[in-house]
Amino acid sequence: MIRALYANLKRPPRSATDWLADAVRAIAIVLVVLSLFTLPFTDFAVLSMSLPAVMLSRMIGLRSGLDLVTCVTVFVAAGSNVLELYRAWTGWDLVVHLVCTGVLAAVALVLLDDAGVVAPTGRRRTPIVVAMIAGLALSAVWEMIEWFGYRFITDAIFVTYDDTIGDMMAGGLGALIVGVVASRWRLTRDDRAPL
Incomplete structure (x- = not known):
């Protein structure tokens, strides 16, 4: 590998x-x-x-x-x-959570596919479910990191209940979109070295 x-x-x-x-x-x-x-x-x-x-x-x-x-x-x-664009631009946080969690869910799908944990991307509906699970898990971990940073490092980090839930919902939607894409097309190159 x-x-x-x-x-x-x-x-x-x-x-x-x-x-x-x-x-x-x-x-x-x-x-x-x-x-x-x-x-x-x-x-x-x-x-x-x-x-x-x-x-x-x-x-x-x-x-x-x-x-x-x-x-x-x-x-x-x-x-x-x-x-500090998250504070300056209303809604930017949700856009970034949607797109960033989506691309990270794609990375997770490829890694799980290569490890033999899930069916290959580009076929079946499994990537939709796995992407959602991966995206929500990544969102939860990120929100815990934000909370830890706010609690123990600096109170300049913006953390509220509504922000946390909104970020996780946006991340879950981004992961769902990637899951749908991965259920129809391969996420990896044709010429890549197999892991």
């Missing part, structure tokens, strides 16, 4: 979308490193949490369009926190 992850990571880009996704990945890495020296540690920590998803989307061989959307979405989600 490690060998396949590495093979997908080192695969040269073959399309403009591949190049764009790799450019977003490179920019994310540079900005995270720069943030260590220029931003408060909490902002660096938030930005750095995006890097695993940005790298994993390439390592598991997501289709190039989905790879690009994952990279942009995850880094925009983290950057929106640093730039």
Whole structure:
């Protein structure tokens, strides 16, 4: 499995979308490193949490369009926190939860598919249910992280009951959309190294 992850990571880009996704990945890495020296540690920590998803989307061989959307979405989600866009733009939080949870549910589906836990994506209705479960689980974990940050790190993190439930509903809807897509089309590239 490690060998396949590495093979997908080192695969040269073959399309403009591949190049764009790799450019977003490179920019994310540079900005995270720069943030260590220029931003408060909490902002660096938030930005750095995006890097695993940005790298994993390439390592598991997501289709190039989905790879690009994952990279942009995850880094925009983290950057929106640093730039305080969630407070400045009403509803932005729900949009980001919908899209970000959706792309992370796609990553979870591919990982669960490769591990033999669920039926392959692109066939059957199983991805719809599994994506919803993964999306709601990811949403719950994220909301617990927000609560922990608010309770023990800084009260600048906005946490209310309504916000938490709304975020989880938006995330669940994003995961449902990805589940429907995954039940009809493969989420991975045809030329990826199998995990």
